[in-house]
Amino acid sequence: MEEQQREWQRRVDEHNQEMDRQRLEWWHEAEEHQRAMDKQRREWRREVEEHDRREKERREHEKQERQKMNMWWGQVEAHHCTTYATREYTAILKNLPADYPFRVEACKETPLEVHGVSYLPMTCEDKGPGLVIGRWEVNQNEPDCMTFWNWYKDKGCTSVRSGKRRIEHYMENLPRGGDWREFCATTPANFLGMHFSGAQICFQENLGTYGHWEVEDPSCD
Numbered sequence: 001m002e003e004q005q006r007e008w009q010r011r012v013d014e015h016n017q018e019m020d021r022q023r024l025e026w027w028h029e030a031e032e033h034q035r036a037m038d039k040q041r042r043e044w045r046r047e048v049e050e051h052d053r054r055e056k057e058r059r060e061h062e063k064q065e066r067q068k069m070n071m072w073w074g075q076v077e078a079h080h081c082t083t084y085a086t087r088e089y090t091a092i093l094k095n096l097p098a099d100y101p102f103r104v105e106a107c108k109e110t111p112l113e114v115h116g117v118s119y120l121p122m123t124c125e126d127k128g129p130g131l132v133i134g135r136w137e138v139n140q141n142e143p144d145c146m147t148f149w150n151w152y153k154d155k156g157c158t159s160v161r162s163g164k165r166r167i168e169h170y171m172e173n174l175p176r177g178g179d180w181r182e183f184c185a186t187t188p189a190n191f192l193g194m195h196f197s198g199a200q201i202c203f204q205e206n207l208g209t210y211g212h213w214e215v216e217d218p219s220c221d
Contacts, residue, residue: 059109071095073112073134081145081175082137084186084198089114089136098130107132115141147173147187149211157220165217167191169199171209180209189213 073091082088093107100106107124112134121134149169158164174183184202188195192215199211 080177083182085146086137086139087142087145091134093132103132107134114138147183149189163221164214167213169211184211
């Protein structure tokens with residue numbers, strides 16, 4: 001019996017020693033893995049910082065080159081209204097050498113002044129050597145693009161015990177060629193102490209554009 005107990009204890013001790021050895025190996029492996037990951041992160045950070053430094057130097061060099069060439073926007077054209085209080089503009093980048101390789105970058109970094117405010121292009125279209133077209137959407141000082149709501153109508157509760165009331169407005173000053181759905185959805189409204197960025201529901205009737213809102217109203221419960 002005692003011999004069996006000693007044998008059992010010996011096996012337990014061997015097992016515990018083996019587990020301690022494995023735990024120590026796992027700890028060393030984990031520590032080595034962590035050191036390798038830390039090293040890799042430092043290398044990645046250095047690579048990112050180096051890339052950012054080179055990119056910054058490249059942009060600064062291109063900026064200096066553009067300033068030397070004195071690029072500017074010409075043939076500026078105002079187009080249709082695209083959405084509430086917003087008009088599209090296009091222009092051609094002037095003084096652009098035919099062999100200049102960074103045409104789109106030059107477009108993106110060259111501002112256009114409209115109504116006394118400078119804007120960078122929303123998009124740039126490279127048409128080939130020496131020809132780049134910039135596009136802007138200007139949303140300041142464009143009164144002809146400003147639609148507004150009129151003819152407030154309370155259409156009553158949407159249904160019995162709905163808890164909601166329907167309000168209707170008629171939209172005025174829709175620009176010629178303007179997308180009535182776009183203007184309806186983006187023309188702000190204020191009523192009943194609430195502000196809305198646009199109509200919730202839009203429709204046309206007898207060539208007129210209407211907006212609907214459904215608002216919470218306890219009297220409709």
